[in-house]
Amino acid sequence: MTTFDKDIETAVRDYVLNRMTEEQEASFEEFFLSKPDVAEMVTDTQNLVLALEQHRELRRSTSEESVSMPFPWLGSALGLIARPVPASVFASLALLVALGSFTSFSGFEKGPETFEIASFSTQLVRGAQRAAIIRPSDFSGDLGILIRVPEVKFQSYEVQLISEADGAVVWTSKPFVPSSARDALVIAPRSKISQQLNLNVFGLDVAGNRVQVQFCHYRERC
């Protein structure tokens, strides 16, 4: 019997939580490698600990949101998930939850009930980036746009929706500060999006001047 056999639960826990010295870790790995049942215990514990950590994080963030959540609608959206809802609504909400780490901002006082994610195609026109918004085919809700800036250079940013027909500014977001991840979720109200639209992103310098910046979809390199 090895020292690990004496208290296998603690050994597995200590291995998973990185509480072993390098020597102990190497010795434990050699021990469990030839024991599929212990290896399975290690795997199951790794999954369990990861899930417990996520559960704790979610509870923490939820309790913080209840005090100073900048987007109160997120709380009600989370609550909806426990009830049966149409698939399209669920998909939007699931994505909304997934975007918890994004910098999010919108043109709503209370926030939208649901939104749908639109993509956009970009091209350079006379040296300036122009992005045409591509809406989902059955689009009927508010518009969610995921953008990424190449580098966070400005103190804050703004997003504008421009009418393709006459170039008029249809909607401007409130200034927002991107997260270090450079990604942001923009939600524009459905009342502003009855036409073909282009998208512009501006950086605001310390004097409040607008500087047009390059951007891309959050899945792309830019």
Next chain:
Amino acid sequence: MDQRIKARKPTEAEASKQLVGRILSRDLNAEAEMIARYDAGLRALLYKRSQDRCLADDIAQETWLVVISKVRKGELRDSAKLAAFIIQIGKNQLLMYYRKRSSSEDQLGEDHAEPRDRGLTPEQDLQNTQLAALISRLFNGMSQKRDRDILQDFYLVGREKHELCDEFNITEAHFDRVLSRARQRFKKLWEQEQLAERGNTC
């Protein structure tokens, strides 16, 4: 008097020597036995280092190709140390992966000058939310608050077993049963979830 002698389970060194000997004599069943014996452990230790289950699975596959090739060629000097040999090759494969990735990112950096995004992807974030939901379901299925406290105190706070046994007035055997039951129940929930997603996790 019954003189029958119980068959002794071979030690790890003996089992290792037998497997290596059979692989050297081109016994394909021995290669399959080797993978069945060591694969779960290999994946667990690769996950520990990468924190990425899909990557760990990929590296494990590559590791087996290298291990089989090397053992066949007789490159394992001490046939009693097959486990240590597998671990070393697994670690090297992971290291090579990271070096390769780092080098390709450096090359991309010269061309595109884009800093790497270290935030969670929405997919990872969604997966984390689903994991948290599994724990809620696990906790809802636990009739005793004590069991929930034990899980959190042991795995999250890192308190010691004897301390928790004293506090909750239970034996160490009972404590182990609480953990084991929770793990089994969680595994079942996890597998149901993956089945619902049609196993599309990587």
